[in-house]
Amino acid sequence: xxxxxxxxxxxxxxxxxxxxxxxxxxxxxxxxxxxxxxxxxxxxxxxxxxxxxxxxxxxxxxxxxxxxxxxxxxxxxxxxxxxxxxxxxxxxxxxxxxxxxxxxxxxxxxxxxxxxxxxxxxxxxxxxxxxxxxxxxxxxxxxxxxxxxxxxxxxxxxxxxxxxxxxxxxxxxxxxxxxxxxxxxxxxxxxxxxxxxxxxxxxxxxxxxxxxxxxxxxxxxxxxxxxxxxxxxxxxxxxxxxxxxxx
Numbered sequence: 001x002x003x004x005x006x007x008x009x010x011x012x013x014x015x016x017x018x019x020x021x022x023x024x025x026x027x028x029x030x031x032x033x034x035x036x037x038x039x040x041x042x043x044x045x046x047x048x049x050x051x052x053x054x055x056x057x058x059x060x061x062x063x064x065x066x067x068x069x070x071x072x073x074x075x076x077x078x079x080x081x082x083x084x085x086x087x088x089x090x091x092x093x094x095x096x097x098x099x100x101x102x103x104x105x106x107x108x109x110x111x112x113x114x115x116x117x118x119x120x121x122x123x124x125x126x127x128x129x130x131x132x133x134x135x136x137x138x139x140x141x142x143x144x145x146x147x148x149x150x151x152x153x154x155x156x157x158x159x160x161x162x163x164x165x166x167x168x169x170x171x172x173x174x175x176x177x178x179x180x181x182x183x184x185x186x187x188x189x190x191x192x193x194x195x196x197x198x199x200x201x202x203x204x205x206x207x208x209x210x211x212x213x214x215x216x217x218x219x220x221x222x223x224x225x226x227x228x229x230x231x232x233x234x235x236x237x238x239x240x241x242x243x244x245x246x247x
Contacts, residue, residue: 007051008101009233010077010126018119021112026102031055037078037093044082044089045106050074053099054160056176057134059091067141067178070133071096071153073160075233080127082106083113084120096176097161125230132226140219146179147187151216153177154197154206156223159235164206170199191215 003011003019014022031053038044040060048055050073060066069091072078078093083106113120140149153176157166170188174181188204191197196212198205206212213220227233 006049006102007074008049008077009075009231010122011049011102013122013232015118018116018122021116021119022104022109025108025112026104029101029103031095031099031101033095033098035095037095038089039092040089042089044079044087046079046103047082047106047109048078048101048103050076050078050099050101052101052161053095054097054157056094056096057091057130058094058176065178066092066175068137068176070130070137071156071160072130072133073097073099075160075227075231075235076130077123077126079106080123080130083110083123084127096172097157097167099161129227129230129233132230133223136219136223136226140217141178144217144219146177146183147190148215148217149177149219150184150187150191151196151212152220154204155212155216155220158206158209159224162236164209166204166206167202168204169202 003014003023006012011019011022026049031048031050037046037048037055052074054071054073055078056068057070057072058066059069081087087106113123140152150173153173154166157168158164170184171181173188174184177184188197188199191212192199194211194215196206196208196215198207224235
């Protein structure tokens, strides 16, 4: 089966030649909720190509608190830096929503990348997209209000899992956004009152996609623009349609 049909955008973007180089070194795997792909300062020994699910890159501090620096999935490669001479993880990567994908050992893939200039350039473009994403989130966390940030976060999860039904708890949201749970509760109630989402324990349903887009900050579109410019990836914004759009 050609990688051109892969849900993972990196794999789907490979030339036939580079796809054949990688094919025999990748195997399918499940990406469970909560799995830790690597911790800060770990040697990255595997590289992941998600087809579904969400992986969060999180940054911790000495107090034990942490905040999400970016989320990735079918639009990205987890651990790509290990194939570009950066084998030590800077931060922790954890499964935020379960999914599946392909995985390969760094020891096998690194040599292939070193021998293929086109493969190396493609990986470098995806790493640039990750850096741009993380930088935009850093700015967002500094200058934008929590409601806009939460809307941006929900939209990004939706784009990656391709569903209006998001398996998320308020506790997890507060941890990822680096705020108190009570703050997330207040904002979630406001969005629910506005008819943008519905919420029950462990589950958020997007009801008004266009309304959520209007309520988010500029960072949502900025992040998508970075991906489109650097890798050609764009979220399938109209699949699935939101409940309100179908009305």
